[in-house]
Amino acid sequence: MSHCAACFKEERPLASIAIELHDADPDEAARRVDEYSDLYAEVHAGPPYSWGPEYADLFRRRFETQRQQEGFALVEARTAGTLIGMGYGVGLVPTTPWWQNLLGPLPPDVTEERPGRTWAMAELMVTEHWRRLHLAEAIHDRLLDGRPEERATITVLPAAAAAQAAVLKWGWQKLGQKRNPLPGAPVFDVLVKALGR
Template sequence: MLCRHDAAGMRAHREALLTVYEEVYADELDAPFFAPDRFWERLESYAQWPGFSLVTLHDDDLIGYSLGYRLPPRSAWWRGFLGDVEPQELVEDGERTFAVTQLMVLPARQRQGHGRALHDALLRRRPERRATLLVKPDNVPARTAYLSWGWELFGQVRPFEDAPVYDSLMLTSMPDQGGERGFQGDRGGEPGGIFG
C-alpha cells in the first residue's frame, strides 16, 4: 500500500524510516555524513520547505519510501555545483523545480518494481515543471534505473563539505499526471481517505 504523508506524518514514522535507512546504508553508517542522526537532521530540514511530500510503501511493514520538496527562491541546492549549464538553470523561482531527496527500498525487496512505484507516486501530479535528484556515480543500479526512467545527467554536486560528489540528474517530463490510485492518505500520522 502506498501512503502519502506531510511533515507531521514523517515524524510519526520516524523509527520505521530510520530502520529502512540503516539497512539500506549499512555499509556507510560509520561516515559522519551518513550517520542516522545526521540523516534525520536533513529530513527535518527538507520537511520545512513548501511542497514537501513523503510517500511510503508498506505490506505489513515499511518496504521503502521516497520524499522531496520544492526548491525555494535562492535555494542552496545548487551550492557546490560542478558542470557547464546556463546560469539561469541554477536560479530557482520557488515554483520550477521539485527536488527528490530520498528514494530507498529495503535490499531484500529491491528489483521488484517498488522503487519505480515510489518514484512515480512521489512525482505524480506535481505542479513543478522539472525535478532533480542526486545519485552517487558508482551506484550503478540506481543510476541506471533513473536514466531508464527518463532522467538525464545535468552535472555534479557536492552538497556539503563532508558529502561525496554526486551526479545531478534532471527530469523534465513528469510521470503520468493521472489520479493517484491505490494511495492511502496520511496527515499527521492519522489515516485519511483514498486519493483521487
C-alpha cells in the same frame, strides 16, 4: 545528501506481492522519523555507500527541516505494516543551496530558481530484500505524478550503477556533478527530469 539509493534493475512483478503505498503528510512523517532513519541506515550500510550511523543522524536532522518545507511530499511502502521503502522530496526556493558546490559551471538558466520551478527528490530507498519488484519505480512515479512544478531534480552516487541505470531508464538526464558540503562527502551526479503539466 539528497539522492537515489537502492534504485535498481527490477525483475519481479510488484502486483503479485501485498505491498501498500501510502502518502504521509508532514505530521505523520514527524511521528515516523525513527522508522525512516532506521531504513536510511539499513539501506546505506553496505556498498556502494558503506555509511556509518553518523549519516543516519544527518538524515534525521535534514528530514526534520525538509518535512516543514513547501512542496513536501512523501510516499512510503509497507508490507504487513513493516516499512520496506520510501521516497520524499521538497520544492526548491530561489535561495536554495541545491545548485551550490557544483564541480563545473552550469548556465544560469539551469540553476536559477523561482517558486514552482523545481521539485527535488531528496531520497528514494528500498530495503534489499524487497528490491527487483519495481517498488522504487512505483514510489518514484507516485511522488512525481501530478506535481505542478516544471521539473524535478535528484542526485545519484556515480558508483551506484543500478541506481544510475534506473533513473536514466525513468527519463532523468544528467546535468553535472556536485559535492555536498560535509566532511568526506562523496561526489554525486545531478540529474533533472521534465514534469508533465
